[in-house]
Amino acid sequence: MTAEPLLQVRDLVKYYHAGGLLAARKPPVRAVDGVSFEIGRGETLALVGESGCGKSSVGRTILRLQEPTSGEAVFEGQDVFRLGREPLRALRRRMQIIFQDPYGSLNPRMTVGAAVAEGMQIHRLASGAELERRVAALLEEVGLDPSYARRYPHEFSGGQRQRIGIARALAVEPVFIVCDEPVSALDVSVQAQVLNLLADLQRQRGLSYLFIAHDLAVVRQIAQRIAVMYLGRIVETGPTEALLADPRHPYTQALLSAVPEPDPGAQRRRIVLHGDLPSPSNPPPGCPFHTRCFHPLRNERCRTEVPPLRPITGTLAACHYAEVSAVEAIEAAP
């Protein structure tokens, strides 16, 4: 990894404004509310959180599939958010995306070969026999038979379609791929195949991933670093093993304890959060997590003052009282 990160995102904000007659009166949905992170060459950063935390909006704005409200995203020295049409088109060769739904992201009337070839044609990377040769090589690289090029997406299982989606993303030889819940829709036996494939491709091609997911056990298999999001903000970030071994933010602790481990003897403390996620169009003041927090030290300060991300032990955590582990404090209490 070189000193200069491949991607630097600073203070990314994405608000969605309601459409329709009364739009002006409705507060915007604050999907992403000031998110900053870096991704190095050949590195995977996992963006983890539950529905509505803003993780997918981060991925989509970085690729300019949606326009950001403010902030910057410097990729290979250029601010993606300030690029005009032509440079943006050129950039799309360098950055690609893989979606969750392998059924909805392929055109049902396009053969697999045409779907994989499309990007290479748009960017004029190959044509004729060379194009066919490259399509065959890509299908082989993702573990599919090259003869599948002549068939249609409906003939394939979910796992095979996800492989086609990966081949399609790889076709333009990107250096960076946003993987938006790429294995969430797959059965567990197939999920493991796709995770291994993504790890192998990363090693062979030196790819960087922004891996968006809700499953911490999945993320552990592929990411060097994790950023946990809650209500549009990163509440904790750090190296994968450090964050999983000693999470400091109460939300990370709750998220971790909620993962059901397939081991009847596992004696992990279960923390069951109370209440629902607050609405992102009306987030609570102060710490976004204070309405559901179980930290014994929580107080008035949490309701008024937004905690910044700051170094604790192995991670950065946005909690005023992260020096004291909420889980341990509860367990120690009589």
Added chain:
Amino acid sequence: MTPLLEVRDLRISFPTGGGRITPVDGVSFALERGRTLALVGESGCGKSLTSLAVLQLVPAPGVIDPSSRIRLGDTDLLALRGEALREVRGRRIGMIFQDPMTSLNPVFTVGDQIAEGILAHFDVPRREAMARAERLVGEVGIGDAKARLTAYPHQLSGGMRQRVMIAIALAAEPEILIADEPTTALDVTVQAQILEVLDGLRESRGMAVLLITHDLGIVAGRADRVAVMYAGQIVEEAPTAELFERPSHPYTQGLFASVPRLEGPLSRLTPIRGTVPPPTAWPAGCRFRPRCPIVHPRSETMPPLLDVGPDHRMRCWLAEGET
């Protein structure tokens, strides 16, 4: 002791353009009073269809084979029609599904929908039904119960809707709750809330639960017994602790090796090769044969469920070497 629910040799078939398929093919199990049995498997293994058959809810043109038997105590469930069937559905066996949004009626309030279930099965005045609905809403952990009774489904979060579904299922005080992937559509912290509610109710009401899931993590520490399904059949069955300690069928072992873990040393996952075949492409003999890492001389003959240990059976010829 006779089991509360007994399924014997259940076969469900569908006509297709290319002939009949049998997505549930000879499934047998027993659920004891107050116990939890988990049917575990990946998509298309037949676990949901099996649970639907218990209430005669197999979608057309599916047909339950006449030789199949499903008994609830002394009642032959597959012989029930009309009023007698209605009495079992909802009253003696409740059911909750994966997607609480499509299972709730969007134009009726939460209170109306719970009370409807109570009024359908008990001869009580409406006011009493509403009072019971309020108690149920509290019991499934919805705060401010009185106010929530007047809410419509779209005003509730996914987790709240699933709680409402549970309240509806409980309204008639069933002996058995069939929970078909009850938390699959929910976020993990919400899943933890719902599982806590279900665990509490199972204990306080002594209800038996048939839990249908793809997630071995949910089964651990919750189910008393596990039946693993693959390609329309039960391939392994044992008490939960035994199955997790000694998974014996190569498919079960493959499932465990595929699951990413949060704890323990990090290692590369060992997936099962290939994909789950559709019912039109099930091989003759052992159905797991094309994906199995082990080549067995008898695999072209379908193995029966064989003993691998006390109260532990699997559908694999390897069991013959073990006992």
